[in-house]
Amino acid sequence: MWDWAFTLEILPALARAAVITVEVTILGFLIALTLGLALAVCRIALPWTRLPISLLVELIRSTPLLIQIFFLYFVGPSFGLTLDAMTTGVLAVGVHYATYCSEVYRAGFESVPRGQWEASVALNLGRATTLRDVIIPQAIPPVVPALGNYLVALFKETPLLSAIAVLELMQTAKIIGSQTFRYTEPITLVGLFFLAMSLVSAWAIRRVEAGINRRYRR
Amino acid sequence: MSEPPMVSFENVTKRYGSLTVLDGLNLTISRGEKVAIIGPSGSGKTTVLRMLMTLETIDGGVIRVEGEPLTHTERQGRLVPANLAHIRKVRAKIGMVFQSFNLFPHMTALHNCMEAPVKVLGLSRAEAEARAADLLEMVGLSNRRDYYPSQLSGGQQQRVAIARALAMRPRVMLFDEVTSALDPELVGEVLQVIRKLGEEHDLTMLMVTHQMGFAREFADRVCFFYEGRICEEGEPKAFFQNPQNERSRQFLRAVLEAG
Amino acid sequence: MGLRALAVLLTLTLATILYLSRLEDFRIFVPGLAQGALMTLRITAAAAVLAVLAAITAGLLKLYGPAPLRWLAVAYIEVFRGTSALVQLFWLYFVLPGFGITIEAYTAAVIGIGLNIGAYGAEVVRGAVVSVARGQWEATVALNMTRAQALRRIILPQAFAAMIPPWGNLLIELLKTTALVSMITLGDLAFRAQQMNQTTMKTAQIFTLVLLVYLAMSLTVTLGMRLLERRAARGILHARAA
Ligand SMILES: Nc1ncnc2c1ncn2[C@@H]1O[C@H](COP(=O)(O)OP(=O)(O)OP(=O)(O)O)[C@@H](O)[C@H]1O
Numbered sequence A: 001m002w003d004w005a006f007t008l009e010i011l012p013a014l015a016r017a018a019v020i021t022v023e024v025t026i027l028g029f030l031i032a033l034t035l036g037l038a039l040a041v042c043r044i045a046l047p048w049t050r051l052p053i054s055l056l057v058e059l060i061r062s063t064p065l066l067i068q069i070f071f072l073y074f075v076g077p078s079f080g081l082t083l084d085a086m087t088t089g090v091l092a093v094g095v096h097y098a099t100y101c102s103e104v105y106r107a108g109f110e111s112v113p114r115g116q117w118e119a120s121v122a123l124n125l126g127r128a129t130t131l132r133d134v135i136i137p138q139a140i141p142p143v144v145p146a147l148g149n150y151l152v153a154l155f156k157e158t159p160l161l162s163a164i165a166v167l168e169l170m171q172t173a174k175i176i177g178s179q180t181f182r183y184t185e186p187i188t189l190v191g192l193f194f195l196a197m198s199l200v201s202a203w204a205i206r207r208v209e210a211g212i213n214r215r216y217r218r
Numbered sequence B: 001m002s003e004p005p006m007v008s009f010e011n012v013t014k015r016y017g018s019l020t021v022l023d024g025l026n027l028t029i030s031r032g033e034k035v036a037i038i039g040p041s042g043s044g045k046t047t048v049l050r051m052l053m054t055l056e057t058i059d060g061g062v063i064r065v066e067g068e069p070l071t072h073t074e075r076q077g078r079l080v081p082a083n084l085a086h087i088r089k090v091r092a093k094i095g096m097v098f099q100s101f102n103l104f105p106h107m108t109a110l111h112n113c114m115e116a117p118v119k120v121l122g123l124s125r126a127e128a129e130a131r132a133a134d135l136l137e138m139v140g141l142s143n144r145r146d147y148y149p150s151q152l153s154g155g156q157q158q159r160v161a162i163a164r165a166l167a168m169r170p171r172v173m174l175f176d177e178v179t180s181a182l183d184p185e186l187v188g189e190v191l192q193v194i195r196k197l198g199e200e201h202d203l204t205m206l207m208v209t210h211q212m213g214f215a216r217e218f219a220d221r222v223c224f225f226y227e228g229r230i231c232e233e234g235e236p237k238a239f240f241q242n243p244q245n246e247r248s249r250q251f252l253r254a255v256l257e258a259g
Numbered sequence C: 001m002g003l004r005a006l007a008v009l010l011t012l013t014l015a016t017i018l019y020l021s022r023l024e025d026f027r028i029f030v031p032g033l034a035q036g037a038l039m040t041l042r043i044t045a046a047a048a049v050l051a052v053l054a055a056i057t058a059g060l061l062k063l064y065g066p067a068p069l070r071w072l073a074v075a076y077i078e079v080f081r082g083t084s085a086l087v088q089l090f091w092l093y094f095v096l097p098g099f100g101i102t103i104e105a106y107t108a109a110v111i112g113i114g115l116n117i118g119a120y121g122a123e124v125v126r127g128a129v130v131s132v133a134r135g136q137w138e139a140t141v142a143l144n145m146t147r148a149q150a151l152r153r154i155i156l157p158q159a160f161a162a163m164i165p166p167w168g169n170l171l172i173e174l175l176k177t178t179a180l181v182s183m184i185t186l187g188d189l190a191f192r193a194q195q196m197n198q199t200t201m202k203t204a205q206i207f208t209l210v211l212l213v214y215l216a217m218s219l220t221v222t223l224g225m226r227l228l229e230r231r232a233a234r235g236i237l238h239a240r241a242a
């Protein structure tokens, strides 16, 4: 039922694929973090962007990531946007999670008391300075754990990239399966890898959360 | 031997970690007796009631209700922890009213009073409704029976809570500072209900209270708690006029000064 | 987004779908996509029922179950939250047969997605039950109710209101997750879209239409949950104040 020799044989290929999975996760999350912050700041700084941004966020959050990946991959070229599979995947995942992150940032901004804005006005600080030096430093730390949870969520969605043949873990497992007609070991190993990473991340997030609570006590 | 006391605490101990909250407490309450428990904050008054209601575990000693151990059973002359069925059987004789009411917010006053009689005592809905309606009338809330707790004032909520506890026909009623969460002008209506209950001679009552005037006029006995022990107890008149213990005197002086 | 804004957006989305589906370029896709949408809805509904049942069972067992069942619930929650939904689907569909258990793609889809979302839902149930004031439990003890009676009659009804908003989000996640079943050969919306994409190459039209259909479904779910939330709030309005 379980073949240890076969397991050892496929381990190197899966390890190489795990590197791709981690790469996609990190790059995608960097996009999510920065684009998400940009969206959240835009909504505050430029009130007229509020409606278009919330429509965009609603659209992206309400539709499956898989379809968005296809959209970018297959429809992009007809708008002159031809990307390789890996770039498409990173971009799609990043933009998808940027909408989640922007909501998290927004909650962070809303948790900063109004008095902070008012004090900044009283000190005659500009809007940009207020945002950068007063509001953002207070808004971000409390939401770090929530962002961390989305990092894990994003990580767990990377197998979707197998749909456009990015050679990450799931795709590699599928290829091994179709070549050897043995799915048990590769897919179980992929599952165990995700489980281990998720448990470790959950533990790390709890530690960070405890640290932040101690420091910022809200 | 005469009939056993309604409630007895025998050498009861309660600890939270290293903090001993009750230290070998002995207290005997006879049928129909009205006992007021007073004492400074943190002296263990609430803990006494909560242990009798089985809301807290017991770390040493035994509590008996009509001679029967509350959370223990006797096996070959030794006391061993009892199972839940036994606890529920003994606990059925006890009712409690909380400082914060704890009414069920998703049920009307009437349904608050019907829920347990139907589910626990197995009354028919008609019987339970009749009983609940009687009790709501007794506490003066007949015209509020279909109101939800949030639509009632604090005093009204507390009167519903009293009716709800009585609907289970307990032999012993526990009151833990039942007027402390109320606005001053609402205290009277609740005390009035308790007074009315007191006229029913069979009901045994234990009340933790900061209302010294009420304790004095209503109780048969006052127990003054200090650091987990009964420091002084006695008839209210004697106790309030001429406290024997230095601690009781200090406490009474402080309370009277505060008004 | 407010209720009214949601309703407007849903109407606009539906109107756009209707308008597009009459255009020459789009018309050929309508029958195929309609079939796909039906499959998506079927899986969503069945998986949602399973998810709710699994969530309540696992959430309560994690809180109050006897030791072995409690561990089982924790293991279920951690495994299904810790591994990816797609991996779970593949495991059910491709690996289980290796252990002598072969299930249809549809069954695998419902079980996989239902249990996946159910694991997240279990934490929602647990959180909502724990958030009910401690005094409510104490009152049930004072009234000599059993734990089961207390849960069923007193605690769960109050927890219910707190559960609706997070369940709204979870149901959207569930709907989105159903797109993965296309990868185990089920003919849902995503599957039909890819299929027709290969045969007609009218890529932009197909995927635009499909995105809009998913959007309409999500908005409907959100709207429904908001209405439910409002009704529950009215019923338990009294709960918050007390
Ligand atoms: N759950 C608990 N964990 C730890 N300590 C507790 C707990 N409950 C009560 N205590 C402690 O036990 C002691 C007695 O508490 P209790 O509530 O019985 O006091 P009390 O006499 O009712 O006071 P008050 O007049 O303020 O209500 C206090 O020191 C309290 O801090």
Ligand SMILES: [Mg+2]
Pocket (backbone or CB within 6 Å): B045, B046, B047, B177
């Ligand atoms: Mg107290």
